[in-house]
Amino acid sequence: MKASDLPRLPSRPGVYLWKRDGRVIYVGKAKNLRARVNHYAHGEDKAGRIFAEADALEFIVTRDEVEALLLEANLIKAHRPEFNVLMKDDKHYPFLKLTNETFPTLVVTRRVEDDGARYWGPFPDAGAVRRIKRLVDRVFPLRKNSGVPMKKRRRPCLNHAMGRCLAPCVGRADPEAYARVVRRVEQLLDGRVDDLLEELAVRMEEAARAQHFELAAELRDQIRALERFFASGQQAYAVGLGDLDAVGLARSGAYAMVQLFQIRGGRMLGRTSRFVENAGEATDAEVLEAFLRDYYLVASPLPPLVLLPLATEGQEVFARALAERAGRKVELRVPKRGEKVRLVQFASENARAGLEVELARLEKRGDHPALASLQRALGLARRPWRIEGYDVSNLFGTAVVAAIAVFEGGRPKKSQYRRMRIRGLAGKPDDYKAMEEAVYRRFTGSLQTKMESPDLLLIDGGLGQVRAAQKALERAGVSLPLVGLAKREEVLVLPSGERVMRPLDDPGLRLLIHLRDETHRFGLAYNRQLRGKKTLKSVFDDIPGIGPARKKVLLERFSTLEELRATPPERLAELPGMNRRAAEAVLRHLNEAAARS
Incomplete structure (x- = not known):
């Protein structure tokens, strides 16, 4: 697509859709459509590639930025464009729904509708939903799901006989009494547990003074059941924090994890997480905004405060959109000090732990997308589970060192990193000879027995370095696939001289870039260690x-x-x-x- 092909867009808020062969490849929102889209025609990196690959552009004008945000979210879910940051979990998480009826019931649903009902969620853990539902069914005499809307029955069910239902389906429930039960359930699901326990305690004492001992015993059992449920696995924070969400973020190459903790009344009530697999070129802010869009535009109820690990460009627009949903102010803030900072740090630590689990799961299944991509691109007989990266570092012929970094299953295995000094080249910088010596020593010396055989060698450099490494393998009598990665161009180079071009968002190329940079970092650190202050000055x-x-x-x-x-x-x-x-x-x-x- 050429800049001259762009339509003349209005300087108004809206959403734009880049297309290729009729398929949407990217959806974005803008405060000013004309300025935003023109940026792609002259942009670099991701914006420039989207513009280069697209052959058509569509746009929709909206009344304001909030409407653009909501429309963008719907279009991303509908089209799942390849250049947008997408949450892995696109399945519908369960919600708890309190139906909009004279005698409401609590049901589990995966669909949020504009039907006047109240919704809580989404819950990433279906087991947690079932536990909460069982607690409500056991503690509160809310009618059980005998149909939505409620169906009339000729006789009450067993739950009524057990004291767990007021039997509105047979006309035995007092509407005011039932409304009080509904209000308590809402208190519980809103996280106002302390308020609910205090109210139940007051009512229990009143019933006892009035010698309504059966009611007092029933309320006592409700209090005990709630205290047991919320005492297990609950981490307490300062009550003065009020109701808030704390969001944490962790990254590893093309992967990211966002973790959210719900704090209500100083008590952690739940958490949710999202795993991202295509975040290779996305900034932290872009990943965070993708989570905010994916989670908060459907989540309910919304807290008055959301703590973020970093600021985002669309933070104010998100705040206005959430305020419209909640019917009150919702603030998005990056905390600067105190307990709120520690909460965000805690969420980020958990995000890192969750990311480790997800990556380990991918490795165990052999499903790392980068490995399959490399196998196809390089025509390998099997997926390159273990890849060794080689780099030579020197300062104008002094302190010549070689570094070997190892990735297994797409992730660094730092215990296997190795480094060596290359002697005999002092004052005569020769990267080719240094590379040849490093690879030869790896497969003929002590490292041959100490390290497992790799599935692929990555050489930091172009054709000269690759052929030097190939020569070393031939001298050592070893046959292994190898590939070079030229700097700046990010082109794969084979020993035959063939150059393999891959898009920069290709997971296989992103993995090799990560390994190349990690090898370079490791070798440069050793080089600097050897150089010392004398070299730095001279x-x-x-x-x-x-x-x-x-x-x-x-x-x-x-x-x-x-x-x-x-x-x-x-x-x-x-x-x-x-x-x-x-x-x-x-x-x-x-x-x-x-x-x-």
Whole structure:
């Protein structure tokens, strides 16, 4: 699609849909449609790829940003576009529903309708829904589900005989008494347990003073049942916190987990979580907004305060949308201090633990999407369960080191990371020879017996490094598939010279980028350890205008002479503390030094 193909959009709020071959690939909302969509025509990274892949654009004008948010949520659920951040759990979670009738009943449902009923949920744990439903059925004489709407019966059921139902289906229930029971159930489900217990205690004492001992005993049993239920597994917080939700976020490569804790009256009443598998290029804010859209636009009841781990661009719009749903103010806030900060940290810790569980489950099933993608892209005989990444790091021929990082099942296995010094190249930077030596030593020395054989080797570099690694494997008498990953281009390079292009959101490529960056980080840390302060002071001493601050920036960004010399001056000038004059001075000095040698 070309920028000239874009229709002239209005400068109004709305929703836009990018399409490819008639299929929606991305849905977005905007305060100003014209400005937002024009950004895609000139954008980079994800926005630029969406624009490049799309062949059509549709848009819908809305009255305001809140209406755009609601419409965006509905369209994402309907189309599930590949470029939107999608929650893994798109199944309908159960809700508890108090029907809109003269004599309401509590039922479990997976569909929220605009029928005047009250809904609580969604509950990610169906077992928790059943436990709450059983508690209500046991403690409160609410009619059991004898039909919705209520059907007339000729005789009361067994629940009435057991004192667990007021029998409205046979006309025996007093509407006012039944309404009091309904109000208590609502108190319970709203999380106002302390208020409910206090009210029941007052009524129990009044019944006892009036010598209504059967009623007093019934109320006593209700109090005990509620106290037992909410005493088990409940973590207490300061009552002064009031009613709020605390949201935590954890990331691991293309995967993310969002965890929410519901605090009502200083007591944790429940939690929910969402696992995201396609968050490779999404920012933390985009993942968080996807959760807010997926959960809060259907959740009920809504708390007056939602604590977030970070601010998002659409935070105010979400707050207005939730306020309209709740009929009162709902604030979304990033806490700065105190117990609220600790609550968000606690939610984030649980999100990390939940993410570990999900990733372990994927590994156990062998369902990591990146492994299947790599198998297809590289034509491998089996999924590359164990991948070893190789990188060489040096500072202009000094402190030459090689690093090996290991991923198993798509995740780092840091206990298997290895590093080695490459000797014999001092003053003569040769990344090819260093790579060859590193791979050869891995498969002929002590590491051959200490480490399991990999399914795939990833070489940090282009065709030269890949062929050096292939030569080392041939010398060692080992046959293994290997692939290189060239920097900046992010193109896969095979020993044959074939270049394999993959979209940047491909899970296999994202995994290799993660492994490449992890290997580079590990090797660079060792290189810096060996260099010491002496090297840091000496490399750029002869270049005018390069002081300690600029030295530090350059040494943190570049690990080899070739990498630095290949950087265009305009990109070098964009580094913190650098400018065009300093960038040109550095490159001129290095080129003159290379010419003299």
